[in-house]
Amino acid sequence: MTDSALETAANTEAKRKAKRSGILYSQKFAPYYFVFPFLVSFAVFFAYPVLSAINMSFQEVLPGQVKYIGLDNYKDLWNATFLKAILNSTKYTIYTIVILIPVPLVLAVFLHSKRMIAKNFFRSTLFIPALTSVVVAGTVFRLAFGELEGSLMNSFVMWLGFEKQRWLGNGALAMSTLVILAAWRWIGINLLYFMAGLQNIPKELYESAEIDGASTWNKFSRITIPLLRPITIYVFTISIYGGYSMFTESYMLWNGNRSPNDIGLTIVGYLYRNGLEQNNLGLGSAVGFALLLITFVITIGQLKLFGMFRKEE
Template sequence: MPFKKTDLVGYAFVAPMLLGIAVFFLYPMLASFDLSFRNANGAADSARNLNNYAWIVRDPNFWSAVFNTIYMAFLSVVTGLVFPFVLASLINSVRWGKGLFKSVFFLPNIVSVVGTAILFTYIFYPTEQGLMNSIIGWIGFDEIGWFSDPRYSKYSIVLMGLWGSLGYNTIIFLAGLQSVPRDLYEAAEVDGANPVQKWWYITIPYLRAIFVFIIVIGTIGSMKRFGDVWMIGGNAGNPNGSLLTIVLYIYRNAFEAYQIGIGSAAAFLLFVIIMIFSLLNLRIFGKNNVD
């Protein structure tokens, strides 16, 4: 297609955005990639080599962070699919108050990660002063160290993240449910389908694209988990390193130990991990989407 002078107007409009992307995203990314091959400590660096990557793959803390990140990401994606979808189905079935329900369940999404962490610190306080321990103590169970016991800390973080993302995912599912053609349900009723069969054979397949979207976005967001685990477990990812994630590992090396090269190398390993999981999700769940 030949170039036209009138195209210059379009390029002029998009030039500021492209310049901003190049200055604030592309250049820092390339500079960080270059630092990943250097023994950089923030003040000086050495020649390019693979020492940073070799050091990381031999570091047991890195593999512990990878396991914690993937484990919590899996739980977050599963709960972020099941609960919002069921909740959206329930809201969609009511005849009044849909706007109220949407507003109430979406409110936690606008709360910052810091505010959410502070709130759940009181809810999951390890003694009977905490809300959850007060409830289970009233029922007759022993107190649980939600954030202080390595056996429960990951699940507590996942629950805290679910509370924050529940409303957003519910709104996305609700929008998809309201777009399903009514004649599909009417035809299914004529064929004698019950509500569960209509939900399984019509609703879920029709929302396949939304499921894929939430799985991919949820995986990426969970793999980048940092703020909540840092607020709860500190720089070490306590208790006992059970909340150490890859991003927290990057932060510790780059901004506490001042090993910028190691932090940059870990960041690009995280990029590769996220890319692999995203491609796998699209490969497994992205087939035969309903148009």
């Protein structure tokens, strides 16, 4: 090969290296390339709608007419009905958390045990309700918890010697029905989260604990629960969001958004009532922004309480 050919090849290789050393091939910018699609989708499908809703909460939105009214929507927001919706959603969230964290955790420990038989059967049985449409589930529960003597639950309580109950007409019983429906549908989902966490716990820890004479309770309380802490916090966080955003279950149980004395009214139900049923999009947006603030404050508070913002040493 002649000197000119070698020089040409060297120049070509130098240009290629220079091209690869540009921004497109920079290791510094590589992470941003991977997160860019997420940032775009986040901006289009979350950030923009949230900002639009916040802006709309300061407006009076009528057909063909939009005008700013300041804080009037927020002044109208704080009324007895909205406060009852907050109370109902808060109760529902607390009750579901009390059930949907410890119960799936204990079930996951049992199903993870070597002594457990028919593991796949029980896993499938507990997970199947999560695949059921909430519309279908709500309809079935509305019939099962009906007020007639022939409904499933009234037949059961009358067989036990009690009087028939107005399951969806009494505040305490109505909330119990909502919680039972939530537990039936979501225990299987949370069970999978905890089972995934259990599979990541090294077996050597349990073997060492057995050699040291640790009891079953000691292994559960000092190994399982501490090492499942990240999973537990995650389940706790999504349970808060799921509790405060609940709407379809209530809507289907009462076959609409009008439960007796608003015993089944939730924050999202109040948003639906004002924003869509009464076409008051400004007030509905104010309800949505209030819901966002409530869930944000509670979520940040519980994450800080559990030390998720603590720096690792």
